[in-house]
Each structure stands twice: as C-alpha cells, then as structure tokens.
Amino acid sequence: MADAETRLARVALTLLAEPGTRAVHRLVARHGPRTALALALSGEIPDDATRDAVRARLGAGDPRPAAEAALATAARLGARLVVPEDDEWPTGLDALEHVELSVADRRVDRELAPPLCLWVRGEWPLVDAFDRSVAIVGSRAATAYGEHVATDLAYGLAEREWSVVSGGAFGIDAAAHRGALAAGGLTIAVLACGIERAYPVANTALFDRIAETGLLVTEWPPGADPLRPRFLIRNRVIAAATRGTVLVEAAARSGATQTVRRAIAMGRPALVVPGPVTSAMSVGCHEILRQHESARLVANVAHVLEEVGRIGADLAPPAQGPQRPRDQLDDQATFLLESLPRRGVVTPDAAAIRAGIDIRTALRKLTLLETLGFVMRRDGGYALTPPSRRPAEDEPP
C-alpha cells in the first residue's frame, strides 16, 4: 500500500502531463513518484517537449492542491485511487513499458507509457477483474449486426467467467457491456475522462449499472473532459490490461482499429470479427486481417477462448457440417450408390459396371448400402430405397 504522499504525487503528475508521456514515466521509474514530482515542479525533466508542456500547465498553479481536491472529490463519489504500488494494480499494464508502434500506427498517442494511477468505481480489486478479461471494441456507429455479435460474444464470455472490457461509447462498447451484464458477468468500462463524467450522457444509466456489479476505470482525475485525443490514449490501457482484444466492427482508420494495433504491438491476441464486405463498418476489420499476420479471424466465443484461454484448455472444435448418413460411406460405396439408376432394378454385375468397380467389391458395398437403408433387394437385384424411406441427404443430383 502506497503512502499518501506517493499517491498525491502520482495524481499531481497526471495533472502536469497527459497520461502515457514517456518522459514522466521514466522520471517516476528512476526516482520514485515524490522525487519525480519535485523535479517536474522545478523544471528538471530531461525531455524538452515534456518540460515545456509541464511548464505550460504549471502556469495554472501548483498541482498539489488540485490533486488533493481530486482525491477528496473521488472519495465523495465513492471512487478510489489505485497506484502501481498497490497489490491490486493490474500486472498486464507493465507491457506498456516497452511497446513501440510503427510509424503507420501513430496518431496523437505515440507515447505509450503505463498509467501513473487509475481512478476506480466498483468493488472488484482491479487485478482480479482484469485477470481473465477480454476487450471487445468497435465502432460507435455500429450496425445491428455488429451490436448483435458484440452482445453475443460478451454474453458468452461472461457466462464462462471472463470479464469483458470496453470503452463507454455507443455502439459496440455499449453492446458488449450489455451482453456481459445480461449474463450476470463482470464488465469494465475504461473511460477517457473523469470517473464522474458520464460521457456520452445517454449512457449514464449503463455506467451506474456497470459500477454496481463491475468497474468504471480511468486515468484522468475527476473533472477531466473527454477530449478527443484522450480516447486514443485510453485505448492502450484497454489493450494492455486484457488477455486479448476482439474487434467487432470498425470503419477504416477508426479508433477501434488503433486499439487492436496496440494489442498486436504488445504481442497480445488480436482477434477480429469479419462482416459483409459490403459494409463500411467492417472495412477496418478486414484491413487488419489483411495487414497483420498475427491478427486472427474469430467467429464465435469458442474461437476467442481458444486464443486467450490457457494453451490447450480451450481449443475450439473445427466447424462441422451436419453429420450425414452418407458420411459413413467410403469412396467406392458412394460411387456405387450414385451410379444406380433413379428408377428400376439392377443386377450386382450391372451396378459394378456402371460404377466402374469390380464385382466382389460391388457386392460388399451393396450389402453395406442395404444395411444403411440406401438400397433394397428387389426382383433378384438392387433398387434405390424410395426417397421417403431413404436416409436424409442434401446434395445433388
């Protein structure tokens, strides 16, 4: 458990630089939060851009009273602060220490350092909640198809006692939370603003339900606005804290595709649900599958579990068509059956010739076909069983 001064220093540092800033993270890693704050306050940050940015924010005044106020507000809201020194800090976030994005992936959050602290509303210890967790992300402007799939996947994961993690947006995010809640599961919304800011406002009731049985989590102190770049900064937490990220629907270049790219950069399972190629909302999904060899197409919960589950324990069964009686037939029996006339009786000799197999084999296979109900003996030969009494089938001719 971290002491009060350490916690306060981490909050104050969050007020001085956006989460994810590498230079600040390095300072904390080297000197500890309290010394790091002192250095920041006196302008001793090695990185020029960060030093200038911190100086600009210091223009608004000493961050420590604001940090005290943020902690007091959080306490009043029933929220708590969790810091890396706490036992409940989710270990998956450590992966952000070393991750680098390729130039193609860069947007405003090109710096991907781990969070300095997390504000949390809800009962679960973070580390437990994130232990068996899967992120489900996608477009705000999702289609009915996407929302259906997100709900269905989240429901299935929750049923199997996996936590669902997403943002707080309309569309795929909300659908995923609803699916997990419907299954009585644990769901976690990672926000891009203060814990008390229900953004979007229309999701207020959803956030309250999530906080009751699951968790609301954010890097930003109470009062922070949901500025656009923060959604992307937030995405690295979703990718890092979970065992894998599922992308359900995404337009080209959308924020959700960026979350998956972060998962890929960290070597976490990047799972993508395809959709109709005629849907703009699946273009981003298909592009990820085309561009990244490590991205994996998933079509159902079993596929997801196969990737995020413990190796060998959760293998998805291969897709199977319905088992047909014909599946019991070998090549020769199949050919023999297919070669029989639709109507009338043939002798075993004639059947063998039609099928191009020898008579001994033909007799053996006819016996098999009779046993399985495909043919019947009649008038000294064999005839097809009438369709009504034949084993069901579904292919031509």
Next chain:
Amino acid sequence: MADAETRLARVALTLLAEPGTRAVHRLVARHGPRTALALALSGEIPDDATRDAVRARLGAGDPRPAAEAALATAARLGARLVVPEDDEWPTGLDALEHVELSVADRRVDRELAPPLCLWVRGEWPLVDAFDRSVAIVGSRAATAYGEHVATDLAYGLAEREWSVVSGGAFGIDAAAHRGALAAGGLTIAVLACGIERAYPVANTALFDRIAETGLLVTEWPPGADPLRPRFLIRNRVIAAATRGTVLVEAAARSGATQTVRRAIAMGRPALVVPGPVTSAMSVGCHEILRQHESARLVANVAHVLEEVGRIGADLAPPAQGPQRPRDQLDDQATFLLESLPRRGVVTPDAAAIRAGIDIRTALRKLTLLETLGFVMRRDGGYALTPPSRRPAEDEPP
C-alpha cells in the same frame, strides 16, 4: 495436333476410368495414349484397384465404339475435343501432376491426375481463355449477399479483361457467370457431366449464353450423368486451370471449400470473401481463413487482382477513411484544438495551459488552426469557428 487414334484412345480411357485416376494417367504418361489403351484393354494396369475397376467397365463392352459415338455426338452438338497434344491445351492443368492433398482434405476425389481430354463448346481457344482467369466458387444455397458479391467481383474482373471460371450450379456459380456476362466478359463453366447435359436444367438458358460468348468445358463425354462424386473430381480442374480461386460463400465442409483446398495444395492464390459470422453460408469461408495461413481475405476486385495479377502491377490501395481536414493537424495542434472551450474566447496563454504545451508552440499552432478555418481571432484571443463554418468532422466529443 494429335492424330485421330490418339484422340480416340484418350476418350476410350475416360470411359474406362473416372477422370483423375492416377494409375491411368501414369500409364498414358509412360506409354502414350494408344499403348495405354491397349494395356488397359488387356488388363495390364499396375494398380490393382484401377485394374479391377477398368475390368468391371470393360464388362459393358469395348469402349472404342462408344468413344467414336461420343466424338460423333460432340461434333453434331458443335462441341470439340481438346487433348494435351493440342496447342490450345491449358498449361495450368499440369500442376495436377504432382499435387497431393492431406488426409483431412480427402473425399471421393483423392486422386488428382490431370484430365485425359476436355470437351469444349464455344469459340475461344482454351489456353487463351484460361490465361488470365480467376475462379469464383461458392455455395448453391447462396444468400442474396453472396450472390451480390459474386456478381460484383465477376463484373469487375470481366471489365478488366479477366476470364471468370466457375461450375454450373445455382447460387454463386450462376451469379459469377451472370456478372461476367453483364460486363461483356468471357466466362467459363466447367461441368461435371456431358457437354450437352444442362445440369441443373433451370440453367439451360445460362449455359447457352455462356457457350455463345465464352466456354462450356467438361472432362466427361456426351451422355455422362452429373453423378455426385464428379462435382468434386471436376473441382480440381477449376482450381488448376485458373490463376487463383475466390471462395464467396460456403457452408462448413462444402464442395466449394474443397476447390479452395485444391488451390492451396497447388500453391495457387486461395482468396476468401468473409461474411457475417451469423451466416451459416460463411462458416466454410471463415474456417478456411482460420485454418490456412496462405488463404487470403479479399473484400473487392482490387484485392483479388493484387493476388492473381502480375507482381507489382495490380497492388490494391490500402483502405482509407475519408480524408478529413483534421488529418492535416499534427499531435500538438490536434490537442490544442480539442482543448479549446466549446464556447467563448481564450487567450493564447490560457490555451497553452489547457493543452499542456508551451506558449511558443501554442501560438504557432493557433495560427495554423486559424489558416485551416478551425479557430478565429476574437476579442484579443481565439475562439472555435462556429460549427456551420468549421471544416467537416465526424468524431467526438
């Protein structure tokens, strides 16, 4: 140009063993068609199973008169016989010489030898028609989505002077042919029965249209029935004769997935169109993409051309969202813009503090934002341009 006896021998051998039989192909490769036929007639085939099968068919009589009759019938129908000795023999079929399927892929056509001959209706020389060709295959029980995509892909390929190759079934096959025909392109139906057998009968008019401007092709002589195993035997020709195979919709374990597996086994591009994971008709497509690393997801004609086209000549452009004015902004300008209050005026100093960037940078970025029309000077500071006059955007907040 092969002599008449060679041609007759190849037809007679087709009557004695199903196309694709390895032992017969080897006999022809070693001794030539005429000697191979003589050996088959006298029971001298090294492979036991094939020898027995040939003997059984010989029970129906000498195949040479039947072969003569088949050639006469074909001539009457306006069809011709093409043999490997002819200049127009499609070279892609040679790939079948060495291809082996894994046990998992086996069905009744475990033998994949090249055809002994092909019956053809239509004007185009085979080798030209198949030179720039793409197979489009899929389910008979296709959905409206699948038929739309198949038609669209075939139309786009035909427009770019690629031939389309498919079977003759309802669903994806017919949709592909219709798309190519609509673009005035060359389309080829590879049948699993005699050239004069319109199977399914409801596609008779379609086959006639295909024969007028494209080609009908089959390994089986006139009169041959569309027996079920023949569809799978036929599929190897579709995969081998083309530059790549596109799978549009397929149920698990369907025949169309087998065609793609044959393309994969031959190292040909295996291209798969995904679909909704809620559709049984896309399960086979998704399984191929999950099981085979070499299978490639394609969503449009550009993607297909990228794989089958000459290297470098037909690269598909990466998917792009609409170009937005915001794309011209760097990280700091974006953050600055996002940090401005929705209403009212701020001084450059206040803007810099809100954004956490230094004042010199803030002034530079504000000038940029003003030039691009995002902000305007007012009352000694800066304000957001009213939404109606702001560059269009599409993301929160």
